[in-house]
Amino acid sequence: MQFNSLSEFFAMGGYGFYVWLSYGACAVILLGIFISSKRTHGKILDDVKSQIAREARIKKAKEQGL
Amino acid sequence: MWKWLHPYAKAEKAYQVCNTLMPYFAVVAVIGLIVGWTWGLAYAPADYQQKDSYRIIFIHVPSAILSMGAYTSMAITAFIAMVWQIRNAELAVIAIAPVGAAVAAIALITGAAWGKPMWGTWWVWDARLTTMLILLFLYIGVIALYHAFEDKGAAGRASCILAMVGVVNVPIIHYSVEWWNTLHQGSTITKFDGSAIDSSMLYPLLINILAFACLMAVIVLMRLKNEILEREKHRPWVRNLVSGGKNAV
Amino acid sequence: MKTHDSYWRLFSSIYKKDLTLAFRQRSEIINPVLFFIIVITLFPLGVGPEPNLLARMAPGIIWVAALLSTMLGLDKMFRDDYVDGTLEQMMLSPFPTSLTVLAKIAAHWTVTGLPLVLMTPMFALLLNLESEALTATLLTLLIGTPLLSLIGAIGAALTVGLQKGGVLLSLLVLPLYIPVLIFATSAIDAGAMSLDYSGQLAILGALLAGASVLAPFAVSSSLKVSVS
Numbered sequence: 001m002q003f004n005s006l007s008e009f010f011a012m013g014g015y016g017f018y019v020w021l022s023y024g025a026c027a028v029i030l031l032g033i034f035i036s037s038k039r040t041h042g043k044i045l046d047d048v049k050s051q052i053a054r055e056a057r058i059k060k061a062k063e064q065g066l
Numbered sequence: 067m068w069k070w071l072h073p074y075a076k077a078e079k080a081y082q083v084c085n086t087l088m089p090y091f092a093v094v095a096v097i098g099l100i101v102g103w104t105w106g107l108a109y110a111p112a113d114y115q116q117k118d119s120y121r122i123i124f125i126h127v128p129s130a131i132l133s134m135g136a137y138t139s140m141a142i143t144a145f146i147a148m149v150w151q152i153r154n155a156e157l158a159v160i161a162i163a164p165v166g167a168a169v170a171a172i173a174l175i176t177g178a179a180w181g182k183p184m185w186g187t188w189w190v191w192d193a194r195l196t197t198m199l200i201l202l203f204l205y206i207g208v209i210a211l212y213h214a215f216e217d218k219g220a221a222g223r224a225s226c227i228l229a230m231v232g233v234v235n236v237p238i239i240h241y242s243v244e245w246w247n248t249l250h251q252g253s254t255i256t257k258f259d260g261s262a263i264d265s266s267m268l269y270p271l272l273i274n275i276l277a278f279a280c281l282m283a284v285i286v287l288m289r290l291k292n293e294i295l296e297r298e299k300h301r302p303w304v305r306n307l308v309s310g311g312k313n314a315v
Numbered sequence: 316m317k318t319h320d321s322y323w324r325l326f327s328s329i330y331k332k333d334l335t336l337a338f339r340q341r342s343e344i345i346n347p348v349l350f351f352i353i354v355i356t357l358f359p360l361g362v363g364p365e366p367n368l369l370a371r372m373a374p375g376i377i378w379v380a381a382l383l384s385t386m387l388g389l390d391k392m393f394r395d396d397y398v399d400g401t402l403e404q405m406m407l408s409p410f411p412t413s414l415t416v417l418a419k420i421a422a423h424w425t426v427t428g429l430p431l432v433l434m435t436p437m438f439a440l441l442l443n444l445e446s447e448a449l450t451a452t453l454l455t456l457l458i459g460t461p462l463l464s465l466i467g468a469i470g471a472a473l474t475v476g477l478q479k480g481g482v483l484l485s486l487l488v489l490p491l492y493i494p495v496l497i498f499a500t501s502a503i504d505a506g507a508m509s510l511d512y513s514g515q516l517a518i519l520g521a522l523l524a525g526a527s528v529l530a531p532f533a534v535s536s537s538l539k540v541s542v543s
Contacts, residue, residue, distance in 0.1 A: 015119035
């Protein structure tokens with residue numbers, strides 16, 4: 001461990017702002033793209049699901065109509 | 067000889083491969099990032115000249131290297147897509163582009179945040195920074211072109227052509243910018259001279275590069291899966307997948 | 316012998332057709348030149364009229380203005396032929412599409428690039444450029460503007476089928492123009508300091524040779540994507 005205390009760790013020898021800015025930006029961007037990809041995945045699956053349900057409903061309605 | 071590769075041109079098979087590969091990359095990425103960031107932030111010794119500000123290197127260098135690497139792999143995939151007419155490769159181009167753009171943006175932001183304490187300004191028209199900025203523009207061009215088309219098949223092929231045109235230009239742009247820079251103002255970058263980087267800093271750096279690469283692979287695979295699903299929405303295999311293996315249709 | 320002859324006839328007839336069309340609607344020729352003039356007039360108003368400063372900035376100003384004014388005509392390069400279906404017929408013909416494309420690029424250069432080269436001596440006076448720098452500017456423009464048309468044609472072909480291709484076109488093409496800009500302006504800088512600039516010219520020439528071989532293929536395959 002290069003730092004004696006937690007506050008020293010966050011200060012980064014006076015460069016804290018720049019170091020944490022870079023790490024923070026990196027984490028935010030990567031997390032953002034990760035989460036958005038995850039969400040798109042869920043959305044596509046939901047779309048397909050609702051499409052299947054819709055077709056099933058139409059089929060059922062047709063059968064009842066007959 | 068290459069026959070074993072042929073089944074992977076099928077969307078369903080490619081989807082399965084993505085699923086198989088993803089956990090391995092994810093594990094390496096998570097472990098690597100935890101180890102790499104803690105080591106880099108807390109345990110690696112401070113640089114004698116740049117003090118603690120050099121710790122930005124542990125994300126700046128991986129993102130810079132890998133944004134270039136992602137562009138090259140995107141262009142190779144584009145070449146495969148155009149020459150052998152493999153649609154999955156087209157989809158991979160579209161999957162890589164946003165990830166590459168994000169990583170190029172990270173490289174630029176971290177570069178600026180490192181430049182402020184070291185050179186005194188957020189931005190220097192240094193050869194590497196400028197090349198990275200242009201690389202970001204090229205990525206954005208590919209993404210914008212893809213989204214401009216209504217017909218996604220044409221969009222994929224157009225993006226492939228643009229990716230290939232771009233990769234011819236990247237080296238020319240890089241050397242022209244480097245040359246322009248040396249002609250105008252002389253290099254201002256203070257880099258670690260060659261192999262002068264100590265092993266106590268090199269190992270966490272390598273771990274971070276590996277972890278970054280695996281993380282990018284995970285995200286690219288996720289996006290590739292999305293693209294495949296989106297294109298194959300109406301196919302039976304997707305329906306089976308959604309309805310949990312039961313034969314729904 | 317016969318096919319060689321007809322290749323040449325294809326090239327020249329497309330070239331002539333495009334030129335005739337451009338001369339019929341003069342605005343296509345005049346607008347880029349006017350734009351060029353206006354951009355060059357704006358710079359001294361923006362940065363101040365000191366002769367030394369202007370002479371220092373002249374190569375950059377002239378080249379950025381040239382880049383922007385060639386961008387103006389790019390959008391039209393394939394658009395009209397695409398809209399009325401001529402482009403599709405050209406691509407269905409037994410001749411290689413890259414040859415057709417090359418003829419159209421040559422016509423585009425004659426309409427937008429050549430007038431800029433011819434107008435440059437006048438702007439050199441406005442911007443206080445030395446005569447050595449003027450020679451360099453003329454030479455780089457002469458080699459560089461066809462290069463701009465060639466690279467720009469790729470972007471134009473990719474966006475021809477799109478409704479709002481204009482802004483996208485500049486996003487795609489301008490990053491690819493950067494090497495041309497850099498080598499051309501550094502040649503002019505070297506010329507202004509009475510240094511040898513044959514190296515920069517040679518690189519520009521090499522880029523032109525490479526682009527005139529490769530760009531028609533890229534353009535014709537992107538046209539195939541856009542037209543299909």
